[in-house]
Amino acid sequence: MSDPAALLRANRRRRAIRRGILVASIPVLLVALAACVKVLSMYAFAYASAAAYATGDYPGTSAAARGQEPVNVFEPWKAPFNVGVGLTAAGDLDGGRAAFEQALALATGLEQCAVRVNLAITLERIGDRAQAAGDPQAAQTAWQEALLVLREAPEGCRTPEADENSPDPDQNMEDTLDEEERRLREKLEQGANPTPPEEPEEPQQSPTEPEGLEEIEDLLQQGQDERDEYHEGDEAPWTDRPW
Numbered sequence: 001m002s003d004p005a006a007l008l009r010a011n012r013r014r015r016a017i018r019r020g021i022l023v024a025s026i027p028v029l030l031v032a033l034a035a036c037v038k039v040l041s042m043y044a045f046a047y048a049s050a051a052a053y054a055t056g057d058y059p060g061t062s063a064a065a066r067g068q069e070p071v072n073v074f075e076p077w078k079a080p081f082n083v084g085v086g087l088t089a090a091g092d093l094d095g096g097r098a099a100f101e102q103a104l105a106l107a108t109g110l111e112q113c114a115v116r117v118n119l120a121i122t123l124e125r126i127g128d129r130a131q132a133a134g135d136p137q138a139a140q141t142a143w144q145e146a147l148l149v150l151r152e153a154p155e156g157c158r159t160p161e162a163d164e165n166s167p168d169p170d171q172n173m174e175d176t177l178d179e180e181e182r183r184l185r186e187k188l189e190q191g192a193n194p195t196p197p198e199e200p201e202e203p204q205q206s207p208t209e210p211e212g213l214e215e216i217e218d219l220l221q222q223g224q225d226e227r228d229e230y231h232e233g234d235e236a237p238w239t240d241r242p243w
Contacts, residue, residue: 053085053242061086061242077106081115082242088122089239093129096122096239110165113157113173118239120146120180127187140191147184150177167240180237 052060065082081103088096100119107115127142156162158174166173 053089058086058090061089065242075111077103077111077115079103080106081118084118084122085239085242088118088125093122093126097126109154110156110162112154113162114166114240116149116153116157117173117176117180120149120184121237121239123149124180124184124187131187131191136191140188143184143187143191147181147188150181150184153177167242171240 052064062083065079065086080099084096084099087099100115100122104115104119123142123146127139130138130142162173163171
C-alpha cells in the first residue's frame with residue numbers, strides 16, 4: 001500500500017517543477033510575442049510607406065518608413081532605404097543620400113544592388129542640381145561618386161537573383177546598372193569638355209518691314225521648347241518604390 005505522505009510529497013514536487021517551467025518560459029514567450037508583433041508592424045509600416053508613395057505623399061512615405069526603424073533586427077537596411085526613397089522623391093536629395101548610405105552600410109550581398117542604384121540616382125540628381133546652379137566642379141564630384149557606387153556593386157547584381165530581390169520584380173538590374181553608368185559617363189564627359197556657347201546670329205530684318213512682336217515671341221517660345229526637350233533627356237530617373 002502506497003504511503004500517502006510520499007504521494008503528497010511527490011505531487012508537490014511535480015507542481016513545483018511545472019511552476020518552475022512555467023516561470024522560466026515566460027521570458028521566452030514574451031520574446032516570441034514581441035517578435036511576432038515586430039514582424040507584423042514591419043509589414044504594416046512597409047505597406048503604409050508603399051501606399052503613400054503610390055499616391056504621391058512622399059513625406060508620408062518617409063514617415064511610415066521610420067516606423068520600421070526601432071529594434072529592426074530582421075532586415076535593418078529596408079527602413080533607411082524606404083526613408084531615402086521618400087526623401088529623394090520629395091526633393092530632399094541630401095537627406096535621401098544620407099538615408100541610402102545608411103542602408104548601404106547595413107545591407108549585404110544582393111541586398112546592396114537596389115540600394116546602390118538608388119544612391120547613385122540620388123547622387124546624379126545632386127550633380128544635376130549643382131550643374132544647374134552654376135557649380136560644374138561640384139557636379140563632377142557628385143557624378144564621380146555615383147559612378148563609383150555603381151562600380152563597387154557585387155557581381156551578383158547582374159544576375160536574375162538580383163532582379164528577384166529588387167523592389168520592382170520586373171526590373172532588369174543589369175540593364176538598370178548599365179543605363180545609369182552610361183548616363184553618368186556622358187555627363188562626366190560633357191562636363192570635362194563643355195560645348196562653347198554659340199554666337200548669336202544677327203537677326204535678318206528688312207529695312208522697310210521689321211519683325212512683328214508676335215513673331216519674336218513665337219521664336220522665343222520655340223527656343224524654350226527646344227531647351228526643355230533637351231534637358232528632359234538628361235534628367236535623372238526616379239528612385240525605386242519602397243519595399
